[in-house]
Amino acid sequence: MHSHHVIDSPLGKLRLSLACDALTALCFLEGAPLPDAAPADFATPLLRRARAQLQAYFSGAAMAFDLPLRPQGTPFQQTVWRALQTVPAGQTISYAQLAQRLGLPASHARAVGAAVGRNPLLIVVPCHRIVGHDGALTGYAAGLPRKQALLDLERAATVSAKSATLRRLLAV
Structure with a gap:
């Protein structure tokens, strides 16, 4: 159901x-x-x-998700979507770099990009962390302003978490 x-x-x-x-x-x-x-x-x-x-x-309290997921897609899309979940919060990689992480040549960036674009689980499967080869924001189903906002949120949370850890270490 x-x-x-x-x-x-x-x-x-x-x-x-x-x-x-x-x-x-x-x-x-x-x-x-x-x-x-x-x-x-x-x-x-x-x-x-x-x-x-x-x-x-x-x-900004947590950047990872622990939910049971069942997105519908081809085996290749499923592989790409799993790889998206390995990109740390607040960081970005290019479509070509994602292809290389999958053991594919960088020339497969378009195929990887097509699979990224079919991601049905926005935010939870962080396709917003994938950018163009020059670092420019490209394609996002929810619009580039939201993609930028998600990246900004993650970067701020990551910096805040690192600062809190540093303060704890210095207090010891």
């Missing part, structure tokens, strides 16, 4: 799609919610976990 739920975020409404015990899609809604997307009542444990982890992410 599939269900769709809408939650608010600082960057706009998010639509979460669930199938039984896993998150299958997460996207930003433009305008009014789709007819089959109800406001989330957080009745299920998975929905509560997803909401809590997204709130922690947007507050």
Whole structure:
């Protein structure tokens, strides 16, 4: 059974799609919610976990997600989406670098880019961390301003976490 739920975020409404015990899609809604997307009542444990982890992410308290995921895609897309999850928060790599991480030549950047562009789990599978070969922001299903905002959020949270660790070490 599939269900769709809408939650608010600082960057706009998010639509979460669930199938039984896993998150299958997460996207930003433009305008009014789709007819089959109800406001989330957080009745299920998975929905509560997803909401809590997204709130922690947007507050800068946590940059990683621990949710059961079941995105639908080809084996190649699944491989690319798993690789996206290895790019640390606040950092970026190019499509060519991602291809090389997968053991492919840099010339496969377009194929990798196409798979990145089909990522159904925005934010949780961090496709916003992939940039052009020159470091420029390119393509993001939710728009480049949101891609920049997500990267800015992650960089600020990463700097804040490093500063807190340094303060603790200096206090010892």
